[in-house]
Amino acid sequence: MPRAGFPLTSSRRNRRQTAVKGGLGSVSAIETRWRERTDTDVATTQHTPALDSSESTTRYDTLALMNRDWDVLCRDLKAADRVATWAEEHPDLAGAASPQDVVDKISVYYRRGDLDGHDRVMHLLVERAGGTGFDAHLAWRVAVRVLLPKTVLMAKTQQRSYGLPWDDVCATVLGAAFEVVRTYPLDRRPRRIFNNLALDTLQLTRRTLAACLDDIEDVQEFAAGVAPLASAECHTRYAHVVSGEDPDTPHGTVELADLLMRAAQMELVGVDEPALSRHEARAEVLDLLLWAVEIGALKELEAQRIARYYLSTSQRPEQRHMTTRSMGHEGDLLRQHASRAVRTLRTKSPLAQYRAAA
Template sequence: MSHITNTLSSLSASATDEGSSTLRSLNRDWAVLCESTRAGDAVAHWSHEHLHFEGARTPQDVVDRITGLFRRGAWEQHDQAMLFLLRRVQESGSDRDLAWCTAARVMLPKAVSMAKSQQRDGIRWDDIVSSMFSALFEVVGTYPLERRPRGVFANIAMDTLVLAQKTLAADYDNRSVLQEIGDTLLPLAGDRAAALLPSVGPDPATQAQLADCLVRAVELEIVSRDEPELSSDDPRAELLSLVMWAVDIQALKISDAQRIASYYLDSSATPERTPRTRRSMGSEGARLRQRASRAVRPLREAALQTRRSAA
């Protein structure tokens, strides 16, 4: 009974938490989707195909129907309704993305509740939210329909929590590694072989170095052509300089440099914008984390080797 009570309370968790820019973005996108004529047409078809969606006109109507089944404890009907959406997610129909977003939306309050349980010192709330939702979208898109047709809500929730915890651990482990590498190599900034920036105020030489670093990064397709200009007080400058140094000494492959940059760099100076790998919130986000994690390893080894050589 306590399990059911806890789960029901999680359905009441706020889905409009203003403390997360990722959640605000998801809510804006959902509002637009619910106003979409195309989405309304797809829901109209669903209302004729599934008994519990009868009369539904918008994606939010579908979410409300499924949530209502859960609140009433109609577990079998709830599983059937969720499986209806999940099957469409794994098919190639025109309503695939709509079904994906709708199934994820059903789980959103639970995801928010689980994200709150993962709050730790030193981890940004929005990073926790982003990791949780990235994991949720991947789990929804890969749910084993035939093997786990019962307890769909609980299965998705547990799989999401496990995946989010793994990706958060890998994410913050490697962020700290990047910071450690940068701190270690900073004394070598005077060596032209190590193109790291000295931690001093901006001057023409520094700005020229930044511009050259960005141009070479664009030429090697490590960053896109619309990457904003760098400044000496921009955290991107340290990271990009570090990555380009590793490329220059052939300690890092171009492909690995691209993975690190695509995950750890933000393409905008706007504080409210989340990193580019988290904007889509699809399964690719978790894969990019894993690739970035692997790509950091040769960078760490290069830093250690440089420290030994400089000693």
């Protein structure tokens, strides 16, 4: 396990990336599906034609959504009224009439080297951000906007360190910034607020990304552990249909329909779930979960939690899968339940017996 707050070494990252090679489709499907989910968990619910760090594929762009929302906020008349009130109450913000004006004022203080003025405005924002209501929400967003250039630089360095998708890292850094602004201890650290917020954001980002890589390793270990089980003789009911190399046949179509029906009966999917097709990750995961329940490695409830997390689909046409971000607090609980169920599957005694015999 990596120590929180410190990047992993490249050798460890390589070990994580190569932990699972080959194996059966049922196993690789869960790992692939997990990667698909983490590619969008921290992304936005709007797809934008931006490129990821490899500049070769489109991605969900957290920065694009944040910029769009910021533009909307700057046109909000209620926000303008609140900023005008701040400007009347605090001479350091004299003349400010929009959220962007506040950001610009802070930038001017920084360029002039007026650290006291810079601290006074940051103190105002952070103090208000810790409250409730629209005023607190506005101050919170403005304070994070002030940190945005620094967070983008952090995201670039951390993306190189951890080797995770750019948007995942970017959203993690921004999420950390929102967290530290809201919880910053003004009474204990009233000076150099901007620098302290940046440092706290970096530390929280590193802890979060390290934990994310631990989750990836958990799934890889799970996949490696159940590979011998998936090849056991008792796991042959649908394997030849789901991941076999034979051409499609009417018989295979019927068996895939039977697989889907049994999954629906166990409430792994809804009754209106689209038809399955061969070599589809959805079919491979359902096949593995049904088999795990049959041999007693999982309870039905545990299988349902895994299926709901890995296979849940989005109601938005531009977004293929639901994400824990779009699910809100429910998504966080779902991820915890799914992780717990996966650990249960990895550590059940039948798995250990098959692993030893393989």
